Amino acid sequence: MLTSRISSRTIAVGSLNNLQASQARSARLQEQLSSGNALRKPSDDPVATNDALRYRTEIGVNEQYQRNNADGQAWLTTQDTALQDSVNVVQRVRNLVVQGANTGGNDALARRALGLEVESLRANLLASANTEYLGRAVFAGTRAVDTAFDEAGAYRGDAGAVTRSVAAGVEVTVNVTGADAYGDVFTVLDDLAATLKGEASTKEVGAFLTDVDAGLKRLTDSLATVGARTNQLEALQDTSTARLDQLNETLVSAEKIDIAKTLVEFNLQQTAYQTALSATARVIQPTLLDFLR
């Protein structure tokens, strides 16, 4: 390069350019400090941009997992309550069966009273079986019906599983179907009531104990299933929260500035700028003119 001869403009233009470059660096750091963003535009750091966009999407996905999970837990809680009630009802029925069997054929009036109580318990049980969550009968599987069981106690739903995505590749079933939980319990109760009331007699009252126990077992099994799934969801919720925290942290490190680091850089830059200014002031000023009389 030919720099043997230095003209006045060479120095002026060179100094100006250096000062402007220094100013531009200061301005950029200043902008980062005031906005807190390390990325003003994607080209500032394509790799960080890639990370930022990926994490933003992934955070969205994980937030949705959490919502799905919370919704699943609400479903399970609703079913848990309904099943608890149902278990209590059926247990009471079982007591009545035992009581009815002991009463024998002697006291028709007392048995009739028992039969009436069974009928009212059956109504309670049906109400529990038709429990809804946000307008949806929780025991109806996935079939589009209003209630899980009709008045006659026949199951209207299907065996469809209601599932919630709660982690990558993890689908948790959050329902037990009415068929699994209740089976033919309503028919059993109908027959029992009829027998107790003496309106029809397919079998001895005592013989209903097996059927009622079978119904009770179905309900407690379902309750256990619901409990196990709730635990599973709770565990996954914790994992997902941890993952979300981690993702948010990573997003911040990709998009946001390290304040301490940027401040130090900014101060260094300011010092460099001031040095350049004072050097420029000294270089530009003197000419031979200053020394000629």
Place this chain on the structure above:
Amino acid sequence: MSTFSGLNTTSKALAAAQRAMEVTGQNIANANTAGYTRQRVELSAVGTPETGLNARRNVPGGGVDVMGIDRVTNVFVDATRRQDIALSAEAQAASTVWTTVEGSLGEPGSNSLTTRLTDMYKSWGDLSNAQGSDAVTAARATVIARSQAVADTLGTVDGQLQTQWFGLKDQVGSLAEDVNSAATRVAELNTSILAANVQGASPNELMDQRDRLVTRLAELTGAHVVQRDHGVVDVYIGNSTLVAGAIAETFSVSNAGVTFQQVKGGQGQELGVQIGKTAVAPASGQLKALLEGVNSTVPGVANKLDEVATTIATQVNARYAGGTSPFFSATPADLSRSGPASSLKVLVTGTTDAEFRDSTAGTVDRASAKAIAKLPETDVSPSKTWRTSVVGIASASQAAESRAEMAADVALKSDAARESVSGVSIDEEMTNLVAFQHAYAAAARVFSAIDEALDVLINRT
């Protein structure tokens, strides 16, 4: 030799010193004039007036003559500088195009397409949770709104790209006019310079003006210069002549009526420039970068946007209602006018079971909603397609920016090189001024010495 020849010699010396001081004055006056080329008086000692048989011996020369006023230039340095300026202008313009394009993407940010897409997936997720009639209407309405927001965001980005494309195209047009007027002016100045040189006048300032215009032509088109006799230059773009001496050809935009859609289609329809009717490709310079922006950069990004729009439509539709009934439409109403990005829209408007088919018939399984909510985790995720495009654009923009910075550095250095040859140094001019001042004073002293000698000879003898 005449007694008075000494006086003649001295007057020549005085005249030369005076001329030299005038030139120094002109240099100092233009010390900060951009593109000014410093000038120097060419002095030459005058030999003995007589030669041959009658030549006298031991006689001093006849003083000094001003041969001319030189422009101090270096053709090689000037040519390098023009080329470096052209490359820098090209890189700078290319980087500006990329920065503008990248600015329209709105990434990363809370109103960007990434965020809109994430919101859309979430709304499908919420719908998949909504089994009961109470929740489902609201969830479906949200899905429709969020999906339309995705389409709108794509449309906005696409619209911005189109606006930028038209802006660039206009800029190409106005720069082409600049080229034309600069070329015409160069031709005119060539004529004046030729005339001045032939008449023996000094065309230095005209040449400075002409060189500034030639540099501007290089900055615009990467034009190069061939020196001719008498200070005239020819200007070429590639192999085509733009200015030949006193004649400037017409420079214009070719295929000016080309549409954004045609360029995007990539069927050889491009904006170009021509000299007369012959297409030319600028070697470098702003026009090269802008033409590239119009013909490749902006349409390329728009095509990527279309790809994202198509991915969204295809993937959502494949999962919606078992693929039997589309949720999105990405088919432009008029293929010649717009692409998928600007025509993406939600086809489903109602929220009833019959209108919004998110479940297997007769069930509330929300199978479609569930599948669409899982899109971001799949390999065909529209977010991924978009992210890849954004990162590609970011890398290209970053590369363009660092090229521009490098080219600007190089241009600055070759500017300094030119300044070191042709720039005015105040120190140097002051030194010259003092030297010429002394020369003038000394010549005057010689004059008075001869005068005194003559006085003695004439008056006291």
